Amino acid sequence: MSPIVLIFLVLYYAIVVGIGFWAVRKGGAKNMEGYLLGGRQVGPLVTALTLQSTSMSGYMFLGAGSAGYTTGYWAIWYAAGDIGGGVVNLSIIGRRMRKVSKIMGSLTSIEYLENRYPHAATRLIAGILSVFFLYFYVLAQFIAGGKGMALVTGLPYWAALTIAVVIIMIYTFLGGYFAVAYTDFFQSLVMVIGVVWILTAALSAVGGWTEANAKLAEIDPTYLSIWGKDLQYQGQWGEVAGAVLIFSVGYMGWPHVVTRHLAMTNPQTARMAGLYSTLWNLLFVTSPYIVGILAILILPELDDPEMAIFSVAGKLLPGAVTGIVMAAIMAAIMSTADSILLQVGTIASRDIFYRFIKPDASDKHMVWVSRILILVMGAIGFVIALLQPPGVFDIVVFTTSVLGSAFLPSYVCAVWWKKANTPGAIASMVGGALTAFFWESIGLASATATHPMLAGLVISFILIIVVSLATQKSSPVKEHIIKTMDEAAKLGPIPKGMIASMDTNLTSESKGVSDSLNGDK
Template sequence: MNLDIIVFFIYLLAMLGIGLYFTRKASVSTDHYLLGNRKIGAPVTAISMQSSSMSGFMFMGGPAQAFQEGWHALWYAIGDAGGSIVNLSVLGKRMRRMSQLLGALSPIEYLEKRFESTAIRVYGAAVAIIFLFAYAFAQFIAAGKALEAMSGFSYQLALVIGIGVIVIYTVAGGYLAVAFSGFVQGVIMLIGVSIIGIMVLPQVGGLSGLNGQLAAIDPTYLSIWGRDLIYYGQWGVILGAVLIYAIGYMGLPHVSVKHMSMEGADTTKNAILWSAGFNQLFTFTPYILGLSAIILMPSISDPEMVIPEMVYMLFPGIAAAILLSAIMAAIMSTCDALLMQAGTTLSRDVYSRFINKKASHKQQLLVSRLCILIGALSVLLWLYTSRQPFLLL
């Protein structure tokens, strides 16, 4: 086995270790397993929130979009950069305080108790389960695709390895494992993309050199309307590109649950500073790397593989393995949060609410873990037997 593959597997084992470390604490109570006993501080809240919301799109879909559309793709980055500020400012303090007063342990339960409507819980649980697993489906494909490129394993084997590690540490360590692994993965994402950006930008002459070369190829790459002015005059498209992330995070259960797990309502202020700083340093770089690929690798067959190809082009084996761990970090930080929230919804909002209202902590814990395991394995089995294309979200 190559040394760079060994380095990468050390990273996977480290993530697994985090999950196993928190197994005992997660088993203390339902509150511990589902919300980390509401003791998550500002740095972990902020960074894990951002890493879980950004997903594999930032390392694969975002650069591909910039490669295809030009500077227009940066509208999404602008919304993303401010999304955490809006999200935490609007929901953070209120949701943390109210969720504890109401005794809510999931976003769906919070909505039911906040608005005193059983219908909200039924509808919310159904929608959340469907789309959380659909989103996880996309991340599974991203994980398999990324690990296949990094390791040289078959797509099916890459799926089993990547998703297997995610499922094990999520099932074992619960929310604490998801939160702290998300923090570590967020740091890896930031360091990784920063190093890649520092190495790539001089190759294209900095931003001014990049723009000059793009203009020479096709001036519409520099337009706010996209390449070939495909969105010319469509301000609604631009507004939507900004708002989809600027306000969209508030509607994601695996992101909004971060508010409920904070150490206290006052944690919100520091969490805003941490997340805003992270976003400004991280968000724009993947798109700029996608633009740089137009110059450096114009004939690349799969634009979603822009960053992996850049890493292999510029860095030796071990360094490439370390940097490519950032891609898996982005995917894993979202995938574990999605699986955790799907399990929470099924156990807390369906089983404990409608099937067994007197379910003990141990029963809820068992059901949550089984739901995560069965749901993940079902999707994995389908993907293993049929390599289907799916849009990265």
């Protein structure tokens, strides 16, 4: 590996870790609300960029490049929805979810669901679904990190994977939402710089965009078609709708993404955060897909399409710039992995272990449960990534479809539909997840030409509506929830008497971080 690339990577890691320590010391771990939500003091710019960088992940540098390389301009359907993903999320549920969570005292996105749809089963089902599928998502980040490190450093995949996983795990141990949000903010800037740089170099190498499209048409005119190479998706509007919906509305069903709403300084933070999200997406989102398409011309004999962007960077850019691009790629991977690992650790320890298994667990006990869970999950993920790494694009599209189908209707109806009740939400979560999970494997995706995301969403929405209406008498929505929703709909301050009393003791997780920083352990 070039020494210049190494210097840039080391510098990048040093800055990220430095920001992490600064943020934790600044106040991220003072109490439960501080640790899990940054004390609800995250402003619009950081909210927008942590939401975007957490959503994007290593998928954008591996999966998106691969999709462009293998399907041509069909891949743009995914980007077309993705550009609006942030502003859709913030405009539809951001303000109200922030307000409802404040009134009800919800500190995690799963706890929020239980508060809105009161029943232990809500939390148990939502917790298990989240941990299981978010874990798959972390697995994709491990693979992305390992492959990227292998290509740039020349190390064998197993060694590169080990380094990538160890770095991600150490970084996650810093913990705390405030640390994650501010490191995400820095990483999002690095991501934009890296991707714009590589896009510029790729366009320059092929003689400009118009010239590149003419050359692609000479190889195979269907690369330019919006129906994909060899017109494989021609007329399949169900597939198109799924591709657009998955990253436009799908994020509203991601527990680790909607947590960003809970952490905003105030409800109106969502407003400017929406603007910043769109601006960042306009710069970032389409570029990796376009670089993947241009790689057809630059590297026509590429063995692994997921390496398209890494390989283009290695071929076209000088050492120093490759270092920045490599840092951008690692930024995309780490900014997602840290958020999800924090979320998975929190859900597994607080929403499942503490809530159902050992409610009297001591702080010290909880710290170790959380850490051991993260370590075990990391170790299993490492082994899977080492022995039989699945494609990053496939994992991301699969997990996004299942999570979006499971949770999106419940999160949206939680603030917009007063009749949405507990049985409806549980039926929607289970039915939506199962539909998206099995749609592809039992052959319904090809038989109906419908994307699993679209099928899962339709079933999930039907279930929450039908089951809620059918069970209004047996399971009416509680009065305090109706009042909370009325209050969330109003514009103005929350009456003081409505705010739930909150436990301000140190959480086990935050105490663990504080102890570690203070050298008490």
